[in-house]
Amino acid sequence: MRIAYVTADRGIPVFGAKGASVHIQAMMRAFAALGHEVHALAARKGISLSGELSVEEVGNPALSGATRPAKERAAMAQARAIEDRLIALHGQRPFDLIYERYSLWSEAGIRAAARLGVPVVTEINAPLLVEQSEYRELVHENEARAIEAMVLASSTILAAVSWQVAEYAISRGARPDHVRVIGNGVDTSRFHPGVRPAQISGIPDTAFVVGFTGSLKAWHGVETLLRAFGAVHRTCPDAHLLILGDGPQRGWIEGFAEGAGFAGALTLTGWVDHASLAPMIARMDVATAPYPEDDSHYFSPLKLYEYLAMGRPVVASRIGQTAELLTGSDAAYLLPPGDADALATALAALQADPDRRARMARAAAAEGRKHDWQENAQRVIEFVEKHRKAA
Numbered sequence: 001m002r003i004a005y006v007t008a009d010r011g012i013p014v015f016g017a018k019g020a021s022v023h024i025q026a027m028m029r030a031f032a033a034l035g036h037e038v039h040a041l042a043a044r045k046g047i048s049l050s051g052e053l054s055v056e057e058v059g060n061p062a063l064s065g066a067t068r069p070a071k072e073r074a075a076m077a078q079a080r081a082i083e084d085r086l087i088a089l090h091g092q093r094p095f096d097l098i099y100e101r102y103s104l105w106s107e108a109g110i111r112a113a114a115r116l117g118v119p120v121v122t123e124i125n126a127p128l129l130v131e132q133s134e135y136r137e138l139v140h141e142n143e144a145r146a147i148e149a150m151v152l153a154s155s156t157i158l159a160a161v162s163w164q165v166a167e168y169a170i171s172r173g174a175r176p177d178h179v180r181v182i183g184n185g186v187d188t189s190r191f192h193p194g195v196r197p198a199q200i201s202g203i204p205d206t207a208f209v210v211g212f213t214g215s216l217k218a219w220h221g222v223e224t225l226l227r228a229f230g231a232v233h234r235t236c237p238d239a240h241l242l243i244l245g246d247g248p249q250r251g252w253i254e255g256f257a258e259g260a261g262f263a264g265a266l267t268l269t270g271w272v273d274h275a276s277l278a279p280m281i282a283r284m285d286v287a288t289a290p291y292p293e294d295d296s297h298y299f300s301p302l303k304l305y306e307y308l309a310m311g312r313p314v315v316a317s318r319i320g321q322t323a324e325l326l327t328g329s330d331a332a333y334l335l336p337p338g339d340a341d342a343l344a345t346a347l348a349a350l351q352a353d354p355d356r357r358a359r360m361a362r363a364a365a366a367e368g369r370k371h372d373w374q375e376n377a378q379r380v381i382e383f384v385e386k387h388r389k390a391a
Contacts, residue, residue, distance in 0.1 A: 001096040001381070003031055004086055005040040008079045008106035013046030014055050019302045020125070021046065022274050024101060026187060027123075028053050030377035031099075039089070041082050041108075043075075058085045069139045075105035076143065086112040097121065097384060104128045107147045110154045119156040119384050123182075126161075126298065127168045149173055157383045162321045164298035180383055183321055185373040186305040191278050193311035193365045198279035200242065202267050207240035208351045211284030211312070213277065213303045216247030221290035221317065221338065226253060228290070228343035230260040236351050239265060244280055246271045281310045285357065286350050289316035292338040309368030313360035315346050330363035 005028055012020045024040070029052075031038045038054065045057040059081040086098065086108065098120040100109030113120035129148050132138045152158065152174040159182045160166035166179050203209060210229055214220045222243070229241045243253065243266070250268065257266040272280060281287065287307040291297060297320040304322055307314050308331060316322050317337040326332040333350065335342040350357055 001036045002094065003036050003038045004089070004095045004098045004109075004112075005031075005038055006082060006086070006098060006100035006106070006109045007040065007042045007103070008075070008082055008108055009101070009103035010043040010075070010078065012101075012103075013044040014040055014042045014053070015046030015048040016044075017271060017273070020101075022302060023125070023184065025053065026185065026373040027099075027377060029187070030185075030373035031381075033374055034377055034381065036381075041085055041089075043078050043082070043103075056085070058082045068137050072105060072138075072140045072143075075103075076140075076147075079103075079106035079108040082106070083108040083112045087115060090116050090118075094118075099123065099380070101125070102128065102151060104132055104144055105147060107150050110151055113156070114154065119387060120154075121157045121159055121380055121384065122151055122155040123159045124161065124165055124169055125300075126165065130168075156387055157380070159380060159383075161300040162298050163324070164296070164320060168298070180379070182376050182379055183325075183371070184300040184302050184305055185371045185376045186302075186309040186368060188309050188369055188372045190275075191281070191306050191309040191368070193361070195278045195282045195310065197282040200267060200269075200280065200283055203240050203242065203283065204238070207238050207265075208236060209240050209242050209283055209285045210347055211242045211244070211281065211287045212290075213244040213272075213281065213287075213306070214301075216243070216245055216249040216253065218249065219292065219294065221292045222249055222253060223256075224290045224292060224338050224340045224343060225288055226256050226260075227340035228347060230256075230262060231340070231344035232347045232351070233260075233262045233265055235348065237265075239347075239351065241266045242280070242284060243268045244272045244277065245269070277306070278310060281306060281312060284312050286347060287312040287314055288343070289314065289322060290335075290338075290343055291317040291319050291322070294319065294337070305368060305371050307368075308364045308371070311361045311365035311368070313350060313357045314364060315343065315350070326367075329367060331360055331367050332364070333360075 028038045040055040041058050045055050059078045098109045098113050102124045109120045158179045166181050233239050257263045300321050314332040318334040319337045333346045
């Protein structure tokens, strides 16, 4: 197939540091690895040094706008520019499939697909309209609702990142038989148990390393992790906490560790390039995903799939997709969300039981191998082919 990959959110460059950027690149590579030709039309390309992926930035970067209303109008204009470019490219050499990462102001893929008579798969990673109206600012709400309604009603396939996102889409008008759940994945050629652990300054070779990756924001549960690790460190002085990431809680983390007396047992790396992440995860004896209690938890955590593929024993909150994936698995120790005491107990138990850690590592690696990005891309192609045959 010749696939047009559409990403119309200027806040997510194709070549960027965010998890969303990782996701875009990974799916493009996965489609290409399966033998398909992929060309991306993006609101923002970012900087690529390899030229490996075919990405075209469409529209005028000056359309960002100075005020919130202007930014929203510019985003809608950006989507129309991408739609027009899709039509033009199709006229030169037809696309067989349009794949769009849903963004709040874009119906580019839907409109182009309708004009061209080709299938369109829309990937939905979050209830963006709800997030924007509740946590940020939303001026042109009617337009945003109309775009969402068109995307949900008109996509050939809606690829929702979790069951929670799928249920949201259906509650907003998507046809259940057009919705498929496809969680995040991992590049198992880069993340696997054979990766050699990094030598990280400040971490002794004999240290028991508790690890975390991700942006340092409240909804990732870093506060719970810090409180739990403080308790572990009091009884296990050779424990070390390795945090790979950066964000608004960094200052709080450093202050907490200082006050709790384990600043010397904390390595806070700041942002780590995704290409450098695997060897640092390999240095972890236990990897954590300590999410707090949240009734609207809809995430498909990239970190979880990377931990598993690396063969790291996982200690995580029993919540959302994490619980769905790992309940009953020997790969993980699942705990009540936000429970620092339970997390401390689990970490201490694993520190004292290397045999259990080894069993969990084997189970984690086996589970991780099931979630390569190519599996996700293949499922998308299969869904599209089934739809074509049924049409």
